[in-house]
Amino acid sequence: MKRTSAALALAAALLAAACSSAEPATKPAGPEAAPAATTTTVPVTTTSTTVAPPATTTETVSPLAAQVSPIGSAAYDPAEHSNDAPVPTSISIDEINVANAPVVDVGVEDNGDMELPGAEAVGWYRYNAIPGEDGSSVLSAHISYNGTNGVFRYLSDVEPGDVVTIGYNDGSAGAFEVVEVAQYDKQELPLDRIFDKDGAPVLTLITCGGDFNSSLRSYEDNFVAYAVPIDA
Amino acid sequence: MKRLVAVFAAALMILAIAAPAMGQAAARIHLIHGIPDTPVDVYVDDAVVFENFNFGDTQDLSALAGETLVNLQVKLAGTDTVAIEGGDVALPASGNYSIIANLDAAGTPTITVFANDTSAIAAGEGRLQVRHTAAAPAVDVKADGAVAFSNLSNPNEDKADLPAATYSVEVVPTGADEPVVIGPADIAVNDGDSLIVYAVGSLEGETLTVLTETITGLGQTPTEVPSGNSPVESGFPMSAVVGMAIIASLAAAGGLTLARRSN
Numbered sequence: 001m002k003r004t005s006a007a008l009a010l011a012a013a014l015l016a017a018a019c020s021s022a023e024p025a026t027k028p029a030g031p032e033a034a035p036a037a038t039t040t041t042v043p044v045t046t047t048s049t050t051v052a053p054p055a056t057t058t059e060t061v062s063p064l065a066a067q068v069s070p071i072g073s074a075a076y077d078p079a080e081h082s083n084d085a086p087v088p089t090s091i092s093i094d095e096i097n098v099a100n101a102p103v104v105d106v107g108v109e110d111n112g113d114m115e116l117p118g119a120e121a122v123g124w125y126r127y128n129a130i131p132g133e134d135g136s137s138v139l140s141a142h143i144s145y146n147g148t149n150g151v152f153r154y155l156s157d158v159e160p161g162d163v164v165t166i167g168y169n170d171g172s173a174g175a176f177e178v179v180e181v182a183q184y185d186k187q188e189l190p191l192d193r194i195f196d197k198d199g200a201p202v203l204t205l206i207t208c209g210g211d212f213n214s215s216l217r218s219y220e221d222n223f224v225a226y227a228v229p230i231d232a
Numbered sequence: 233m234k235r236l237v238a239v240f241a242a243a244l245m246i247l248a249i250a251a252p253a254m255g256q257a258a259a260r261i262h263l264i265h266g267i268p269d270t271p272v273d274v275y276v277d278d279a280v281v282f283e284n285f286n287f288g289d290t291q292d293l294s295a296l297a298g299e300t301l302v303n304l305q306v307k308l309a310g311t312d313t314v315a316i317e318g319g320d321v322a323l324p325a326s327g328n329y330s331i332i333a334n335l336d337a338a339g340t341p342t343i344t345v346f347a348n349d350t351s352a353i354a355a356g357e358g359r360l361q362v363r364h365t366a367a368a369p370a371v372d373v374k375a376d377g378a379v380a381f382s383n384l385s386n387p388n389e390d391k392a393d394l395p396a397a398t399y400s401v402e403v404v405p406t407g408a409d410e411p412v413v414i415g416p417a418d419i420a421v422n423d424g425d426s427l428i429v430y431a432v433g434s435l436e437g438e439t440l441t442v443l444t445e446t447i448t449g450l451g452q453t454p455t456e457v458p459s460g461n462s463p464v465e466s467g468f469p470m471s472a473v474v475g476m477a478i479i480a481s482l483a484a485a486g487g488l489t490l491a492r493r494s495n
Contacts, residue, residue, distance in 0.1 A: 060278070060279045060280070061279060061280055062275070062276050062277065062279035062280060062281045063279075064276055064279075064281050064296060064299075064301070065279075065280070065281050065282065067295035067296055068281055068282055068291055068292065068293060068295065068296065069291070069292045069295075070282070070289060070290065070291055070292075071262070071290045071291070071292045072289075072290060073288045073289060073290070074264050074266075074288050074289075074290050074430075074443035074444055074445050075288040075441075075443060075444075076417065076441065076442045076443065076444050078417070078418065080420065081398060081417070081418040081419055081420040082418065082420075083398045083418070083420060107356045107395075108354075108355045108356035108454050111455075112354075112355060112452075112454060112455035112456070113454055113455060113456045113457070113458050114454035114456065114457045114458070116457075116458065116459055125454070127355070127356055127396055127422075127423035127424075127451075128423075140457050140459045141459060142459050142460050142461070143459060143460040143464060144460050144461070144462045144463065144464045145460065145461055145462060146461065146462055147462045148462075149464070150459070150460065152459065153464065186456060189456070189457070191453040191454070191455075192453065194453070194457075195453035195454065197424070206457050206459060207459045207460065208457075208458070208459045208460030209460075212460070212462075212463040212464075214463070217461045217462070218458060218460070218461065219459075219460045222457055222459070
């Protein structure tokens with residue numbers, strides 16, 4: 001029994017390590033994690049009678065063991081609750097004459113709309129990714145606000161290959177390359193893509209465009225430019 | 233430890249009865265070990281399911297949803313000492329549950345089953361669910377100095393949807409400012425996530441601490457991105473003097489030309 005116990009405990013520990021590597025706030029567990037997950041699936045998918053070779057007693061492994069998986073520790077991890085990552089404070093896009101425009105963090109209006117600053121700043125949606133982190137980092141600025149050109153007045157002129165530079169409050173900067181531009185009817189805006197919290201890092205820049213509806217004081221469309229990090 | 237046997241069985245039977253009748257979604261059933269210093273092995277039908285289950289560890293039982301665990305036994309780790317005789321336990325086919333092995337208010341090991349609130353959370357908010365599963369009297373939970381949850385006692389829970397932010401949380405006896413029995417600790421309530429915080433351990437045994445689990449993907453996106461409220465045709469350059477309409481219009485035309493990309 002002891003040897004089986006040890007083997008299973010080891011398998012469980014390895015599986016736990018592999019699972020814990022998926023935690024967002026945890027560094028990847030390294031090359032040993034993936035093979036461990038692979039090897040642990042082998043014994044549990046065989047029958048309980050053939051899994052016993054190392055054991056010298058009659059103890060058997062339940063077939064249910066293959067369906068139960070450890071998912072790491074529930075222990076409180078201060079690192080998952082720290083809030084000291086650098087946040088964006090400026091944006092530059094040379095091709096449309098945006099030079100160190102201020103970026104401020106914004107949230108949600110009472111009516112559910114994304115909050116936006118005035119004409120002269122860009123709003124970073126604080127509930128999505130920081131630029132460069134996994135998921136979509138959403139920055140929006142007006143095309144025109146109260147009769148004044150907004151920072152993203154010419155966002156629709158941005159083309160794939162253009163470079164977007166983000167400055168952070170720790171003095172660092174990150175460069176992104178535009179890979180896709182799109183114009184969407186506001187009724188068909190792909191909100192789940194734009195506000196995706198998972199997946200590869202993408203910088204999502206948004207403004208308005210298309211026809212202006214004077215009675216609603218609103219545009220019919222949104223312009224969106226997607227940019228990905230340029231490897232340093 | 234013996235008393236753990238009966239309570240565990242009772243709690244799991246309740247869980248079985250509580251299976252939602254209309255659930256079509258896949259089940260999510262997590263088992264959390266919330267008793268300090270008590271590693272165990274878990275057996276079903278005289279065969280080991282998992283071993284060396286330690287304080288803080290979590291097991292995902294979701295794949296067993298709808299199955300009956302025949303002759304569930306929990307043994308002290310590495311021994312044949314049966315700590316829990318669970319009997320036959322039918323797990324629900326669907327729903328979202330957390331099962332925690334914990335101490336009751338008096339310090340006796342027990343099992344508590346919680347149905348998790350997975351209802352949608354408004355954009356910009358996160359859900360905080362606090363559960364008293366510790367051997368300790370009733371408490372108040374303070375967030376940033378103000379009482380957020382009052383008079384919470386074992387084995388009860390309270391919850392709220394809060395603006396997503398990081399809060400400094402501390403736990404004090406009900407109605408008191410001190411002693412602070414847990415914390416202060418930073419608790420990040422993230423947009424669209426439900427953060428479940430368990431107070432566990434024993435006040436007397438000086439093992440009070442918290443365990444956490446997170447249910448993600450409950451949030452919503454903003455509904456619109458209103459990034460323009462005036463037509464660009466009448467847009468003034470930022471330097472325009474308000475009121476000089478004609479001059480401003482001419483300046484705007486010039487501004488547009490200058491600002492446009494040259495290629």
